[in-house]
Structures are given as structure tokens and as C-alpha cells.
Amino acid sequence: MKKVKKYGALFLAFVMAAVSLSACGSSNKESTTAATSAATTAAASETTAADTSADPSEAVEDFSGQTLVVANWKGYGSDAEYGAKAFEEKYGCKVEHQYFTSLEEMITMLKQGGQGKIDVVLPNSTYVKVMTDQDLLEPIDTSKLSTFADLREDLRDFSDSVIDGQYYAIPWTWGTTSLGYNPEAFSEPITSWSALWDSANKGKVGMFDEFDSAILTAGIYTGQEDLWNPNLDEIKTALLELKANTRTFWASYDDFLKPYMSGEITLGNMWAGTASQLLSSGEPVEYIYPEEGTIAWCDFWGIAKDAPNYDLALKWIEFMTDDEFQYAFATDENAHNPVNTAVEASLTDDQKKILWMYPEGPSKIYMQKYMPEETRSQWLELWNEVKAN
Amino acid sequence: MNFKYHFKKGGFLVLPSAAFFLCLSLLPLAMLVAFSFIKGNLGSDGSIAAWTVDNFVRMFSSWTFSKLMLKSVGIGLLVTLICIILAYPAAWGVAKIFKAKNRNTMVMLAIVPFFTSQLLLIYAMMLILQSGGLLMTLLGNLGLADSSGSILYSTPAVVIVLVYEYLPYMILSLYSSLESVEDNLIYASHTLGAGRFKTFINVVLPVSFPGLLSGIMLVLIPSVGSFVEPGLVGGSDGMMVGSLINSQFSTVLDMGYGSALSFVFLIILSLIMFIIRTLTNRANKSIGGIA
Numbered sequence: 169m170k171k172v173k174k175y176g177a178l179f180l181a182f183v184m185a186a187v188s189l190s191a192c193g194s195s196n197k198e199s200t201t202a203a204t205s206a207a208t209t210a211a212a213s214e215t216t217a218a219d220t221s222a223d224p225s226e227a228v229e230d231f232s233g234q235t236l237v238v239a240n241w242k243g244y245g246s247d248a249e250y251g252a253k254a255f256e257e258k259y260g261c262k263v264e265h266q267y268f269t270s271l272e273e274m275i276t277m278l279k280q281g282g283q284g285k286i287d288v289v290l291p292n293s294t295y296v297k298v299m300t301d302q303d304l305l306e307p308i309d310t311s312k313l314s315t316f317a318d319l320r321e322d323l324r325d326f327s328d329s330v331i332d333g334q335y336y337a338i339p340w341t342w343g344t345t346s347l348g349y350n351p352e353a354f355s356e357p358i359t360s361w362s363a364l365w366d367s368a369n370k371g372k373v374g375m376f377d378e379f380d381s382a383i384l385t386a387g388i389y390t391g392q393e394d395l396w397n398p399n400l401d402e403i404k405t406a407l408l409e410l411k412a413n414t415r416t417f418w419a420s421y422d423d424f425l426k427p428y429m430s431g432e433i434t435l436g437n438m439w440a441g442t443a444s445q446l447l448s449s450g451e452p453v454e455y456i457y458p459e460e461g462t463i464a465w466c467d468f469w470g471i472a473k474d475a476p477n478y479d480l481a482l483k484w485i486e487f488m489t490d491d492e493f494q495y496a497f498a499t500d501e502n503a504h505n506p507v508n509t510a511v512e513a514s515l516t517d518d519q520k521k522i523l524w525m526y527p528e529g530p531s532k533i534y535m536q537k538y539m540p541e542e543t544r545s546q547w548l549e550l551w552n553e554v555k556a557n
Numbered sequence: 558m559n560f561k562y563h564f565k566k567g568g569f570l571v572l573p574s575a576a577f578f579l580c581l582s583l584l585p586l587a588m589l590v591a592f593s594f595i596k597g598n599l600g601s602d603g604s605i606a607a608w609t610v611d612n613f614v615r616m617f618s619s620w621t622f623s624k625l626m627l628k629s630v631g632i633g634l635l636v637t638l639i640c641i642i643l644a645y646p647a648a649w650g651v652a653k654i655f656k657a658k659n660r661n662t663m664v665m666l667a668i669v670p671f672f673t674s675q676l677l678l679i680y681a682m683m684l685i686l687q688s689g690g691l692l693m694t695l696l697g698n699l700g701l702a703d704s705s706g707s708i709l710y711s712t713p714a715v716v717i718v719l720v721y722e723y724l725p726y727m728i729l730s731l732y733s734s735l736e737s738v739e740d741n742l743i744y745a746s747h748t749l750g751a752g753r754f755k756t757f758i759n760v761v762l763p764v765s766f767p768g769l770l771s772g773i774m775l776v777l778i779p780s781v782g783s784f785v786e787p788g789l790v791g792g793s794d795g796m797m798v799g800s801l802i803n804s805q806f807s808t809v810l811d812m813g814y815g816s817a818l819s820f821v822f823l824i825i826l827s828l829i830m831f832i833i834r835t836l837t838n839r840a841n842k843s844i845g846g847i848a
Binding site: 272375377379411412414415416417419423426427430431432541544545548549552553555556 | 597598619621624625683687688689690705707709710788789791792793794796800801804805808809810811814
């Protein structure tokens with residue numbers, strides 16, 4: 169028995185050593201094969217790039233040897249085949265991704281050693297000002313972006329991304345938080361936010377438990393002049409009335425689906441993605457943009473301060489907003505709204521329906537933007553007061 | 558001299574647990590109290606903006622916290638009461654009525670909910686209670702209620718779910734102390750002429766007080782601070798104080814205010830536990846139990 173144990177232990181140790189050594193070995197091999205394949209694709213793309221570039225008079229610049237560092241969410245378009253890979257082939261460079269799991273993390277990434285290493289970042293519309301205030305973004309030379317004129321104006325000229333005529337962020341994709349309802353429960357289609365406040369819908373509303381969209385929605389409904397500086401008393405009264413109609417607050421998709429399926433709630437505010445998920449679960453749903461206006465969010469590309477590859481970063485932004493990428497992004501299985509107006513127009517009716525852009529998108533959008541901490545605390549306090557009432 | 562010797566002999570063995578207790582219990586508590594005096598959130602580099610008592614002023618300048626605290630304590634006490642009423646017969650049954658060989662199986666059955674995640678338990682309850690679900694269809698068929706409505710998304714639903722989640726704690730605590738009631742004591746009390754009720758009050762109850770107290774602590778404190786259940790099944794009027802504290806930490810990142818709320822919550826609950834303990838000790842003495 170002792171001998172079995174002794175040899176058994178020796179064998180185990182040998183196996184573990186062998187495994188760890190082989191792992192070292194294979195990773196070395198992997199990097200060398202990667203380097204050689206990169207070199208060959210770079211060489212290949214050099215010759216093909218000139219041939220495949222859309223504008224023959226403008227040769228595609230060769231960025232071989234450069235590595236673009238992109239900071240983004242994992243699995244969000246830029247690391248797809250039609251994203252980073254296509255870009256690498258087009259410009260002969262390499263693309264490296266650094267992923268974050270929250271916007272706070274993105275900022276920490278930059279402040280703790282990322283500056284000078286990271287080239288492009290993806291802030292949300294609420295974080296652009298946070299970044300510009302902390303001097304984390306470079307101004308973007310929009311004259312070099314061929315897609316600049318194709319961008320949706322209301323997104324492109326977002327107030328927080330333009331400072332003194334300089335653009336610090338370029339829109340990439342966007343979405344809305346709007347009204348969804350069960351068409352089978354209503355005889356007439358809904359067109360206005362007032363449906364949520366209608367006493368006929370008492371106890372049938374499912375509200376999103378997020379204080380800023382709740383207060384912004386109440387602001388749109390009560391017709392506030394400045395949604396981000398509303399009359400808080402009017403908002404509170406409106407929200408209390410809304411609460412009387414509300415059956416439950418939802419925080420995640422499942423919270424909404426359950427009572428919706430059993431018919432306990434028939435309308436509420438939601439993201440376009442939620443409506444798509446409901447549809448794919450077999451539930452009838454209509455997602456509309458009320459006439460008073462819709463709240464929207466947008467993800468922007470920005471060039472980080474002291475980016476090592478500024479010109480390549482500009483090419484990246486151009487690539488991310490051009491027809492090819494935006495079309496692929498809008499028609500892949502998780503359809504994302506394009507910001508490129510040419511792509512928007514080229515979508516078929518069915519594709520537009522999937523994006524809830526049929527017959528057309530929202531006419532009036534209120535883009536969620538930066539809110540100072542005191543305002544956020546104030547609004548949360550108001551929301552908690554309403555909920556606790 | 559003796560004392561010194563004993564200390565030398567085994568005193569240092571206490572160090573690991575003492576260190577554990579210090580780092581995982583006392584230090585975080587001290588940090589909580591310290592953080593309740595800072596303004597806003599800690600900076601990303603750990604810096605503190607300012608020291609202030611504003612957080613406490615803010616807490617009591619509106620009725621939100623006090624209202625929610627009162628409501629949460631009320632719900633917690635209700636849940637505890639229902640748990641006590643349901644758990645006593647169950648614990649007594651497991652401890653005394655079932656044959657000794659079945660006892661372990663019974664205890665296992667009582668612990669089964671612990672094997673499942675808390676969220677799953679809540680969803681299971683929701684499935685049963687929801688409109689068109691098990692309960693409502695049954696009531697609809699019996700003609701007692703409309704099956705398209707439901708009790709979900711209201712405070713009773715929160716109470717039901719909390720009782721379902723915390724009943725095993727109460728059963729186990731009571732079981733552990735009811736098991737120690739000697740059968741001879743009960744026979745003796747019967748022999749001396751006490752009926753079943755009097756036996757219960759004067760013999761069984763006092764012996765079970767330690768278990769009762771720990772059961773109350775295990776059920777009351779989490780119930781008062783719960784925020785997942787009110788969020789999922791409480792409906793629009795179901796908010797409890799836990800959601801308020803949670804929103805400070807996860808939505809606005811206002812650590813100062815959140816810590817202040819937690820600190821006051823801690824004090825209030827300690828007071829409640831102190832009152833409950835004093836009352837049970839008084840009751841214990843008056844019934845004539847072992848002090």
C-alpha cells in the first residue's frame with residue numbers, strides 16, 4: 169500500500185509537471201503562429217487592400233505593425249468577425265480588446281494606467297461629460313471621418329459630445345426606453361404616454377424601477393421645459409398618480425414577463441430589447457414611440473487622451489460608422505440600431521420591424537445625458553419617497 | 558496564580574478565532590460607523606471628501622426612512638409571529654411525536670428549502686401564487702375567487718414569501734430546544750394534575766425559550782432588512798427599508814448615506830432584540846421557568 173501511494177504520488181507529480189510544461193510550450197507555439205499569420209495577412213492585405221478599397225483614387229493606408237487597443241463591453245459588436253477581424257484585414261494592423269463590465273470600470277481602467285495605452289473607448293451618453301470633465305478624451309478630427317455627414321444629426325450633435333465646436337465623441341449605436349403594450353388588451357392603438365396615467369388602466373401598468381427614466385418619463389408627460397431641471401413637485405404628483413396605476417415595478421426582463429404573460433399587466437415602459445424578447449417568447453407586444461417624445465440612450469466612440477495610435481483610432485471610428493459595419497450590426501441576431509442614415513434607409517421593412525423602426529423611428533428623442541451627483545441623489549430620494557408612500 | 562496558568566496554557570489558541578472575529582465582524586462594523594459620517598462616496602482612490610453629520614439630518618428630514626422602518630418592523634414581527642405559530646407544532650412533532658428513527662428524515666425534510674437558492678424559492682412561490690397559477694385556479698374552481706386576479710404584488714404576498722423562506726430556521730431552533738424537554742417532566746406534570754395546555758405553558762414553553770429567542774433572531778432580523786422579496790412580489794406599495802439602503806449602494810453610490818441608514822437600522826434592531834429578550838426573560842420568570 170505504501171509503495172502504491174509513493175508511486176502514485178510521483179506519477180501525479182510527473183503528470184502535473186508535464187501538463188504545465190506542455191501548456192508553456194503550446195502558448196509559445198500559439199504566439200509564433202499568430203505572429204506569422206499576422207505577417208502573412210499583413211502582406212496579403214497590403215496587396216489586396218489597394219484592390220478592394222472602395223475609392224480607387226485613395227489607397228488604403230497601411231498600418232501594419234500597429235496595434236489598436238479598444239476598450240469595450242464583451243461581445244458587443246467590435247469583437248465580432250465583421251468588426252475587429254475585418255478591420256485588421258483592411259488596415260493590416262492588429263486589434264486588441266480590453267473589456268470592462270461597467271462604465272465606472274471603464275473610467276478606472278483609463279485612470280489606472282490605461283492612458284497612453286488605450287486608443288478608443290465606448291462611453292454611454294451619460295458618461296461622455298464625466299470623461300471630458302476629467303480630461304480623458306482627445307478632440308476628434310472630424311474632417312478625416314468620411315462617414316461624418318452620414319450620421320444622424322440628433323445623435324451626432326449631442327450636447328455633451330461637442331465642446332467649443334470640437335467633437336469629443338462619435339455615436340455608434342443607440343436605443344430607446346419607450347412604451348410597450350399588449351395589443352390584444354386594447355381596442356385602439358396607444359399613441360401617448362397618458363395611457364400610463366389613464367384610470368382605465370389602473371393596476372395594469374408595469375413600471376421600470378429606475379429612477380432617472382421614471383422621472384424623465386413623468387417630465388415628458390407633464391411637459392417640462394427642461395427635463396433635467398424639472399419642477400420636482402409636479403413630477404412627484406405625476407409619479408404618485410402613476411404609482412396608483414402600477415401593479416408592480418420591474419427590474420429585470422423576467423420581472424416584466426411573468427405578470428405580462430398572466431395578463432396582470434398590459435402596458436408599461438421598457439427597452440426595445442425587452443419588447444423584442446417578449447415577441448420571441450411568443451407574447452403579443454407593440455412597442456411605440458409616444459407623440460410627446462421618447463427617452464434614448466446612445467453609445468459613443470471616443471479617442472482616449474494620449475492614445476498611441478491617433479490616426480488608426482480615427483480609421484476605427486470611421487470603420488465602425490460606415491455602411492458595411494453598421495449594416496452588419498443592424499442585421500445580426502441581436503439587432504442594434506444604426507446611426508448611419510444611409511444604412512437606416514437601406515433596411516428592408518422586416519429588418520426595420522425587428523429594430524422597432526417600422527414605419528419609422530421616434531420623431532422626438534430626449535438623449536440621456538450626464539447628471540451631477542447631487543441631482544442624482546435628489547432624484548433617487550424623490551423616487552424612493554414616491555415608492556415608499 | 559491559577560488564572561495566569563490557565564491563560565498561559567490555552568489562551569493563545571483563541572487567537573485565530575479572535576482574529577477572524579476582529580477582521581470579519583468588528584472591523585467592518587467600525588468601518589460602517591465611520592463611513593456613516595462621510596459625505597457622498599469614497600473616491601476611486603479611497604479619498605474622503607468631507608466628514609459631516611448631514612447624512613443623519615437628511616435621514617430624518619423626510620418621513621421616508623421612518624415610515625419604511627416602521628412598516629418593515631411591522632412586517633418582520635408579523636412574519637416572526639406566523640413562523641412561531643406554525644413552527645411550534647411542527648418542531649414538537651419532530652421532537653416528540655415521530656419515532657426516533659424517523660426523526661432525522663423529518664429534520665431533513667424541514668431543511669430541504671436550504672438546498673435551493675433563495676431566488677428559486679421566491680420564484681417557486683410566485684408560480685404558485687400568480688394569476689392563473691395553482692392557488693388561483695383552485696380558488697377559482699371552488700368559486701372563492703376570480704382566477705384572473707392574484708394576491709401577488711402586495712404586502713400579504715411579501716409576508717407569505719418571507720414566512721416560506723424563514724420557517725425552516727424557526728423549526729430547527731425550536732426543535733433543538735424542544736428535544737431537551739424530558740418526557741419525565743411531562744408525565745410528572747400530568748400526574749400532578751396539570752392539563753395539556755398548562756403543561757405546555759409551565760413546562761414546555763420555559764425550556765424552549767433559548768430556542769425561541771434564537772429562532773426569533775434568525776427570522777426577525779433578515780425579514781426586516783429584506784429587499785429582494787418586496788422587490789419581486791411586493792408590487793408598487795411593497796417597498797421596505799432594505800430597498801432604500803440597497804439603492805444607496807447600488808444605484809447612486811452614496812456610501813455615506815447608505816452607511817448612515819444601515820447604522821441607524823442596526824441600532825433600531827438591536828433595541829428591538831433587547832426588548833424582546835427582556836420580555837421573554839420576564840415571562841420566563843413569571844411562569845416559573847429556569848431563569
